[in-house]
Amino acid sequence: MIPLEVSLWPQWFLNAASLLIGLTVGSFLNVVVARLPHDQSVVRPRSRCPGCGKLIVWYDNVPLVSFLLLRGRCRHCSMKISWRYPMIELTTGLLFLAAMVQFGPSPALVLRDWPFLAVLVAVTFIDLEHRIIPDELSLGGLVLGLATCWFDPRLVWYQAVLGAALGFGLFYGLAWAYEKYSGRSGLGGGDIKLLAMIGAFLGPSGVLATILVSSVSGSLVGIGWALAQKQKQIMTAAIPYGPFLVIGGLYYYLFGPTWPFDALWLLSTNPT
Secondary structure (H helix, E strand, O other): OOOHHHHOOOHHHHHHHHHHHHHHHHHHHHHHHHHHHHOOOOOOOOOEOOOOOOEOOHHHOOOOHHHHHOOOEOOOOOOEOOOHHHHHHHHHHHHHHHHHHHHOOOHHHHHHHHHHHHHHHHHHHHHHHHOOOOHHHHHHHHHHHHHOHHHOOOOOHHHHHHHHHHHHHHHHHHHHHHHHHHOOOOOOHHHHHHHHHHHHHHHHHHHHHHHHHHHHHHHHHHHHHHHHOOOOOHHHOOOOOHHHHHHHHHHHHHHOOOOOOHHHHOOOOOOO
């Protein structure tokens, strides 16, 4: 149930607030993406320009706005700022807004959904650049998903547990079988833990839908990338799989039991 004092706010205000909060969280995720793969603190020291070492003052760190005003360059040394920074901020802002529009204000939105989306954004950009998924995100997100399932009216606690177990078990078994019979590693441990985390948030049907969407999208992109790179063996082309799991998870999170997942929805429907 939405608290009365929240329901009194007009929808446009809630949407605008969600977008601004998402942009701000996205600014912090830039720090996470830049530092976490190198085992650096995401709190200290303060952000500096990698070119001249100057501290980035607050008015040069306003999400999206500062990038546009500075024309994508450092104020002091004119070093070019990567487009990754505004892209992460905008992506996070739009996802937070989409969650508000789709599900409305609730404790679950703030305590569960927004953190889930933030982790998915960080995982995507880290895996694309470094081809790793830090345990701090996957396992930390898994714990968060299980701990906050009580706030989610779309799941009951055992569905979160089953989703996490199914996500881990399916991918662990697939990775074990692939390595045993092919003699080489396929899925990484990070992908296994990520799917377990997604299962804790989306339940068993969300896991199955995520696998289906990620398999199709990953195959299409992988084949296209391999052909573009003129790989002789398409099946051995190495691309990070985490972002495709994120795509699958986001699809199910935002659209739920739409076709072709109507039957899968029965696995996670509250039986009351």
